[in-house]
Amino acid sequence: MDGFRIPIGDGIASAVDWAKDNLEGLLDVVAMVVRFLVDGLTDMLVATPFAVTVVLAALLAWYVRSWALALGTVISFFVILGMDLWVPAMQTLALVIVAAAVALAIAIPLGIWSARNDTVGAVMKPILDFMQTMPAMVYLIPAIVFFSIGVVPGLVATVIFSLPPGVRLTELGIRGVESETVEAGQAFGASSGQILRGIQLPLAMPTIMAGVNQVIMLALSMAVIAGMAGADGLGKLVVQAISTVDTGDGVEAGLGVVLLAVFLDRVTAALGNPHDYPGSLRNVLATRRLERRRAATAEAESASAPDQLVGA
Template structure:
């Protein structure tokens, strides 16, 4: 019997090939930019001696948060150096921060536009729902299809995975600003965008920072999964431990991820609390 129907997966493959062909100039430019971004972060973190990075990070955390978290940051980074996972740890930080930066660069403006337009919000809501319910491994497929194996495709997967909280919480924070505050600003002659800049965004900053926190945590979690497509870093340590059944290696890699997760979570939480007090 002759099959007149092309399987769905073949249609999808054809569609991806056509889109990749037409977008190839943009994809090459985006790949070059994202690759430069990751390499720049890695060079910045790996070029100085370890003790310099530890000291700078501890001082920065002390300034942004408190001395207790600064001590934890210094001891935690010292532990990663002692466990001989300094380079993978810095590679993970570079990939996670690059993914977070790109996610926020796209997500926060989208959240602002969604807060100002119900039409934009209605368009973005199902897209964000779809992105948040999609299994995390599925994000790897379009990234590899468009950018191939490597850190750039890992960064794209991280960006898509981590962006929804930034969009949603930015929109929520701006919409939660008291209507009386907005009306008072407009009564004094402020325009729509001036009210947004001078009133709504400052008052929404704590909620936006909660979105930044979630974005960082999701980016860090995705770096482990992205090791399957060449993301490297601590995720690669965990992946190799699973492939070789090396429990000790997996524990060491997991410990490095936990240290980074606690440090970044507490740091963004402290910054958010300071904003609420101000």
């Protein structure tokens, strides 16, 4: 067996070199679009006054979950500002938002396709296993070959790494819809698209939102690795702290990532399960609207009762 070797790596390297030489125009377009999206969102987040950002984030947290999360969001953002990490935090947030949006735009349709086609599901499973178990830093190598150093390879690697949970949980949610419910829709003459939009997607939404949550969390966990590729943000500060063995700067940058992760996790989790948080502003307002409707209905019924008695 001496000297026996399967040249898998050589084949992949050749394929990467071929793609770089023959798809240069497409790669340039991808790089231009990614830079436009990330830089544009970063500029918008950084240009927005801190007070406005804090108020909007706190209102969102209160609306979807609770006043306690709103208070925690305010404290967290002030801690980030106090560590002088506001701009890197917004750079990281912009990268995560764009990467998660791209990953979900790919993952949700693939998950729906896999759920509605057993052959596609069987093919997708080993591919997703490979994507999820491959060390994340490996994705940086071809990404850097294609796009050089900067935010683009970091975002591409982030999209690839964070995509599998979105596909899996979308497929799980669609497949988890009871067959009797789907058959009832078919019995009423609903088309396949109507069943998907009106039955399967609404019932699968909590599971799909769990996938959205996982995609965002994995995208944020790639912040440090994206920093290795030269992407600006908290990850780049962590990499710099590692290179200079600066414990203080490393802990501060890592804490910034944690605070962003907690905010994004709690908000997206609440979006997927709104009924689990009765204290949210959304549910409080919905309850008050329902009470007003019931009161109006009762008042209308009581007002019509004398008229009915007179008519009798």
